[in-house]
Amino acid sequence: MGPRPFRYERATSVADVIDCLRRGGANARVLAGGQSLVPLMNLRLVEPELLVDINDLPLAHLRRENDAMVLGALVRHQTLEESEEVRALCPLLSEAAGLVGNVRVRALGTLGGSLAHADPAAELPMVSLALDAQLVTEGPTGSRTLRSEEFFRGYLTTALEPAELLTEVRVAVRQPREGWAVEEFALRQGDFAVVAAAARVQLNDEGRVDVVRLALAGVGPTPVRAQGAEDQLVGAPANPRRVEAASRRAAADIQPESDVHASAAYRRHLTYVLARRALTRALARAEEATP
Amino acid sequence: MKERTRLSISFELNGSPRRIEVEAHRTLLSVLRDDLGTVDVKEGCDEGVCGTCTVLLDGRAVSSCLVLAPRVHGARITTLLGLSPDGRPHPLKEMFVRHGAVQCGFCTPGMVLTAYAFVRSHPQTTRQELRKALAGNLCRCTGYAKLLDAVEAYVREVCSVR
Numbered sequence: 001m002g003p004r005p006f007r008y009e010r011a012t013s014v015a016d017v018i019d020c021l022r023r024g025g026a027n028a029r030v031l032a033g034g035q036s037l038v039p040l041m042n043l044r045l046v047e048p049e050l051l052v053d054i055n056d057l058p059l060a061h062l063r064r065e066n067d068a069m070v071l072g073a074l075v076r077h078q079t080l081e082e083s084e085e086v087r088a089l090c091p092l093l094s095e096a097a098g099l100v101g102n103v104r105v106r107a108l109g110t111l112g113g114s115l116a117h118a119d120p121a122a123e124l125p126m127v128s129l130a131l132d133a134q135l136v137t138e139g140p141t142g143s144r145t146l147r148s149e150e151f152f153r154g155y156l157t158t159a160l161e162p163a164e165l166l167t168e169v170r171v172a173v174r175q176p177r178e179g180w181a182v183e184e185f186a187l188r189q190g191d192f193a194v195v196a197a198a199a200r201v202q203l204n205d206e207g208r209v210d211v212v213r214l215a216l217a218g219v220g221p222t223p224v225r226a227q228g229a230e231d232q233l234v235g236a237p238a239n240p241r242r243v244e245a246a247s248r249r250a251a252a253d254i255q256p257e258s259d260v261h262a263s264a265a266y267r268r269h270l271t272y273v274l275a276r277r278a279l280t281r282a283l284a285r286a287e288e289a290t291p
Numbered sequence: 292m293k294e295r296t297r298l299s300i301s302f303e304l305n306g307s308p309r310r311i312e313v314e315a316h317r318t319l320l321s322v323l324r325d326d327l328g329t330v331d332v333k334e335g336c337d338e339g340v341c342g343t344c345t346v347l348l349d350g351r352a353v354s355s356c357l358v359l360a361p362r363v364h365g366a367r368i369t370t371l372l373g374l375s376p377d378g379r380p381h382p383l384k385e386m387f388v389r390h391g392a393v394q395c396g397f398c399t400p401g402m403v404l405t406a407y408a409f410v411r412s413h414p415q416t417t418r419q420e421l422r423k424a425l426a427g428n429l430c431r432c433t434g435y436a437k438l439l440d441a442v443e444a445y446v447r448e449v450c451s452v453r
Contacts, residue, residue: 001337005295008315008361031359038357039338042318049293051315053361078351102427103405105339107351108358189426190340 003041010053014138014165017052021163022140024050030165031055032074032113035105059112059167064089071169073112077124081106089173092180092200096127099182102190112166115151118158118222121192123182125152126217129225130180130198131171139164152222177210178202179285183274184217187261193218194262195270197250199278201238203286209233214246214275219254219267226250229275238283247276300364304329305373313360320344320355322363323370331371331400335429342428345401346370352408371400374407382449383407383442390441394432402428406442414450418443 011017021028027049029037040046059072062085069090071080080086080097087094100106100114100123114124115135128135128148135146140163151159160166174180184196195218202211212233214226229250236242256267296315301308304327313322323329323346332355335343339354346355347369374381383403386392393399402425409424410416416424421442430438 002318002321003316003359005293005314005316007294008296008298008359010361034357034359034362035339035354038318038359041316042337042356051359055362101339102342103409103424104342104345104352104354104357104427107348107353189423 001042001044003038004044004047006048007050008053009050010056012056014057014167017054017057017165018138018140018163020050020052021165024052026162028052030113030116032116033076033109034113035101035109036113036117036119054165062086064173065170067173068170069093069173071111071171073110073116073166073168075111077101077106077109077111077114078103080111090131090171091174092127092131092182092198093124093171095180096123096182096198099123099184099193099196105190111169115169116158116160116166118152118156119192120152120155120220120222121194121196121218122223123184123193123196123198123217126196126215126223127182127198128169128171129215129223130200130213132213134170135166136168136170137164138167145170149225155221175202177204177286177289179282179287179289181278181281181285183278183281185270185274195219195256195267195274197271197274197278199275199282201233201279201282201286203238203283207237207287208235209238212279214250214279216250216254216271216275219256219271224254226253226275228253233279238279240280243276243279243283246279247272250275298361298364300360302363302365303367305369306376315359315361317360318356319346319348319358319360319363319368322360323355323368329370329372333397333400335397340427340429341398342401342405343398345404345428347373347404347408350408350411352405369404371403374403381407383410383445386441386445386449387438390437390444392433392437392441398428398430398432402430402438406445410442410446410450414446416446421446 029048031053059074061072077097184193204210229246232246251272256264301310333343335341339357344355
């Protein structure tokens with residue numbers, strides 16, 4: 001079938017994108033990798049009148065700045081998955097990117113696109129919560145830096161204003177004694193996860209949990225942070241009993257919906273199992289990571 | 292009547308330069324099949340899920356149903372025919388035949404191109420990695436085992452001895 005006709009603009013700068021979006025109004029969309037947008041256009045579920053192509057902008061950068069990793073919005077999933085630098089400095093991002101879609105999606109899909117699309121079952125929005133990522137945007141009134149937790153507002157809905165562009169993502173680099181893991185359950189490899197969990201844990205010198213972030217996907221209209229579970233682990237030595245209790249808490253705290261893919265009760269069960277697996281694997285990695 | 296943008300794009304298709312006038316909303320899949328007669332690219336799901344419309348864009352496997360025509364300007368596109376420029380079957384194709392990895396043939400072009408691109412960038416690959424790399428290409432006939440056998444044999448018998 002293919003997309004309905006639209007007006008096409010190839011943006012030459014961020015200012016140009018903002019200008020095009022402002023003139024295009026509600027019916028303008030940004031084209032990055034197109035791996036979420038074009039399927040919706042092929043199905044005629046989305047029919048933009050103006051498409052603003054940002055692929056020529058210099059936003060595919062990847063660099064370390066002190067204790068942060070700075071990633072341009074056009075960094076492709078395949079780069080996150082395979083770049084030695086990302087694997088070393090932000091392994092949670094690499095592990096998650098390898099689970100996105102299929103090889104073809106990963107070749108073209110972008111970090112910024114995945115976050116701005118904000119599918120509640122997607123890996124990267126969930127991981128951005130686990131990493132407490134900072135999202136940099138540019139819009140008509142200038143630049144803003146948002147925390148991931150402020151960014152995801154609802155189903156496929158973010159804090160981005162109509163003429164605003166997500167340009168950069170900043171995440172803390174991996175610390176000594178920090179472990180990470182992503183776990184997901186999908187009916188087929190490459191499908192959206194029914195439920196997914198991402199864990200990041202940092203131990204102190206006594207082996208107690210110093211920092212822990214647990215994020216979940218597929219359990220609500222946005223990715224969510226399992227704060228109740230985190231609170232049960234912080235400051236205590238991490239052992240299987242505590243991980244078990246924290247995972248039960250994560251499952252108890254969510255309000256999942258039933259849909260064609262899974263019942264609410266099944267999503268709750270998956271949350272418990274996947275949180276436990278993610279926390280267990282993250283803790284094992286934290287324990288073997290030498291300062 | 293919605294506004295539309297027409298543009299002229301130049302790209303390389305299987306080694307030959309092409310220049311066409313096209314509307315921006317057209318997909319690469321539609322341009323290849325409907326405008327250029329490149330019917331070794333198959334149309335399946337139109338959602339990027341099945342892998343039958345896989346082509347190589349600058350050497351990387353992509354879903355041509357999800358690439359809009361303007362993004363092809365200046366690119367190198369390779370379809371299955373482009374793997375055999377001299378008309379002799381590519382060794383990977385021969386492995387598909389030898390291992391019975393082809394039944395109805397509809398998924399074959401996408402499967403061969405995906406495997407070819409992945410093995411070229413991961414020459415030391417394992418069967419487990421191949422399973423993940425080919426997971427996005429659906430086959431409704433073979434049950435996948437013979438496909439993996441064929442690609443694995445290609446890695447072992449062709450690539451490693453070069």
